Amino acid sequence: MNRMMKWCFILFSIFIIAGCGEASKEDVVAKLEKSITELTSYQTTAIMEMQTGETAQQFQIDVAFKADNYYRVFMHNEEDEEGSQIILKNEQGVFVLTPSLNKSFRFQSDWPTNASQPYLYHSLVSDILNDEQADFTIVDDYYIFTTLTNYQQNQTLPMQEIYLDQKTLTPQLVKIYDADYNLVVEVMFEPFELNIEFDEGYFDVDANLTSQLFSLPVSTMEEQMDQTDFSIRYPSVTYDSQLTDTSEFEIEDGRRVVLTYQGNRDFTIVQEAKTSEMVAYRQPESALGEPVLVGSTIGALTDHSLSWSENGIDYYLASDTLSVDEMIEVAQSLAVQMEK
Numbered sequence: 001m002n003r004m005m006k007w008c009f010i011l012f013s014i015f016i017i018a019g020c021g022e023a024s025k026e027d028v029v030a031k032l033e034k035s036i037t038e039l040t041s042y043q044t045t046a047i048m049e050m051q052t053g054e055t056a057q058q059f060q061i062d063v064a065f066k067a068d069n070y071y072r073v074f075m076h077n078e079e080d081e082e083g084s085q086i087i088l089k090n091e092q093g094v095f096v097l098t099p100s101l102n103k104s105f106r107f108q109s110d111w112p113t114n115a116s117q118p119y120l121y122h123s124l125v126s127d128i129l130n131d132e133q134a135d136f137t138i139v140d141d142y143y144i145f146t147t148l149t150n151y152q153q154n155q156t157l158p159m160q161e162i163y164l165d166q167k168t169l170t171p172q173l174v175k176i177y178d179a180d181y182n183l184v185v186e187v188m189f190e191p192f193e194l195n196i197e198f199d200e201g202y203f204d205v206d207a208n209l210t211s212q213l214f215s216l217p218v219s220t221m222e223e224q225m226d227q228t229d230f231s232i233r234y235p236s237v238t239y240d241s242q243l244t245d246t247s248e249f250e251i252e253d254g255r256r257v258v259l260t261y262q263g264n265r266d267f268t269i270v271q272e273a274k275t276s277e278m279v280a281y282r283q284p285e286s287a288l289g290e291p292v293l294v295g296s297t298i299g300a301l302t303d304h305s306l307s308w309s310e311n312g313i314d315y316y317l318a319s320d321t322l323s324v325d326e327m328i329e330v331a332q333s334l335a336v337q338m339e340k
Contacts, residue, residue: 025136028143028169029128035169036125041066041196044170046119048187050293057296061119061187064196070203071112073119077296083310085298087111087291090203095284096291096298098309099209105287105300114290116150116160118174118187124162141166142173149176155325157184168192205284230273230313232257237333239326240264267319267330273312294331306331 046061062074069089076084086097094107117123127147128134135146143164151157156178163173170192176185201207234243241263249256254274261267289302299308299315306317306327317331 022138023143023166025134028136028164032125032164032169033129036122039065039067039121039194041198042121042170042192042194043196044121044192045190046187048119048185050185051183059296063119063121064198064202065121066196066198066203071120072203072208075298083296086208087298088203088205088208090205092205094291095205096287096300097205097208101309101312102209103309104205104209104284106284107287107289107291107300109290111291118160118176118185121171121192124171124174127160128162138166143169230255230271232259232271233313233315233334234259235269235330235333237329238263238265239322239330241266265319265321265326267317267322267327269330269334270314270316270318272314272316274314292328294328295334299331301327 041064043062043064046063048059048061050057050059057077059075059077062072064072071087071089073087074084075087083098084100086095086099088095088097089111092106094109094111095104096107097104111117112120112123113126116127127150128145130150131147134148137144137146143166145162145164147160147162149157149160157176158179159177159181161173161175161177162171164170165172171187171189173189174185174187175183176187178184232246238261241261243259244262245258245260247258247260249258251272251274254272256270256272259269259271261269287300287307289300289305289307291298292301292306293299294306294308295310297308297310299306301324303324304318304320308315308331315331315334317327319327322330
C-alpha cells in the first residue's frame with residue numbers, strides 16, 4: 001500500500017469513527033418522539049429558581065406523570081411552606097390545590113399543553129419537536145437544544161436551552177432567557193424514575209387535600225383566619241400610573257381594600273381578608289382563566305384580570321389597558337408596606 005493510499009485509509013477511518021460516535025439532531029429528535037410516546041409514567045424532583053427584580057425565588061417542584069394525561073405538580077417554597085400548592089390534572093379536569101387552607105380551584109383549561117411548562121418532560125419535548133429551527137449541540141454528556149418558548153401568558157421569555165441526558169434523554173437542566181439573553185429562570189432536575197406504580201388516589205383531589213403531609217397546627221390555622229388587620233400591598237411597577245384612590249370596606253366576614261391607579265395605564269387592585277372558619281370539606285371553586293405563577297403562588301389569568309391568594313389574603317387585579325405580560329409584572333411587584 002503506497003503512502004497516498006495509507007492517508008486515504010486513515011482519513012476514511014477517522015470519518016467513520018466520528019460519524020458513528022456522534023448522534024445527529026434528527027436522530028435525537030426521532031428518539032425523543034418515540035420515547036415520549038411509549039412513556040407510561042415518571043417521577044422526579046426539580047429546583048426552579050426565578051430571578052424576579054432584585055430578588056431570586058426558589059421552588060422545589062415534585063412532578064409525577066401517569067398515562068394517559070394525569071399530572072401532579074407539588075410546588076413548595078422553603079420560606080413559605082404553608083403556601084405549598086399542587087397543580088393536579090385527572091379525568092375530572094385541572095385543579096390548583098392549597099391543602100393548608102383546604103382550598104381548591106377547578107380550571108377550564110388545556111394545561112399543560114397550552115403553553116411551555118419548564119418543569120414538565122412532555123412540554124419540553126413538545127417545544128423541541130415544534131421548533132424546526134432549534135439549535136442542537138453536544139457538550140459532555142448532554143444533548144442541548146436551544147428552542148423558542150411558547151409562553152402565551154408571558155412573551156418576555158422567548159428562548160430556552162434544554163439539556164438532555166444522552167443515555168436516558170430525560171431533561172437535566174433548563175435555562176430560560178429574556179429578549180436580551182439574560183438568564184431569568186433555571187430548572188435543575190434530579191434523576192427521573194420511570195415506569196412508576198402510583199398508590200391509589202395519588203392523582204385524586206380529595207386525597208391530596210386531606211394528606212397528612214399538609215396538616216397545620218391549629219394555631220397556624222387561626223392566624224390565617226384572623227387577617228382583618230392585614231397590611232396593604234402596593235405595586236412597585238405601575239407603568240407611570242398614579243394611585244388616585246384607596247377605598248376600604250368592612251365586609252360580612254372580613255375587610256376589603258380597593259386601590260385605583262390612573263394615568264398611562266388604568267388598573268384596579270382589590271385586596272381582601274376573610275375570617276371564615278376552616279371547614280372539613282369544600283367543593284372546588286370555579287376559576288376563570290389559566291393557571292399562572294405569581295410570586296410564590298399560583299393564580300388565575302384572563303385577558304383582563306389576574307387573581308391569586310397569598311398568606312390568607314385574596315388579590316384581584318383588573319385592567320382594560322394593561323397587557324397580559326404587564327398584569328403579571330404589576331402583580332409580581334406587589335410589596336408589603338406599612339398601611340397608610
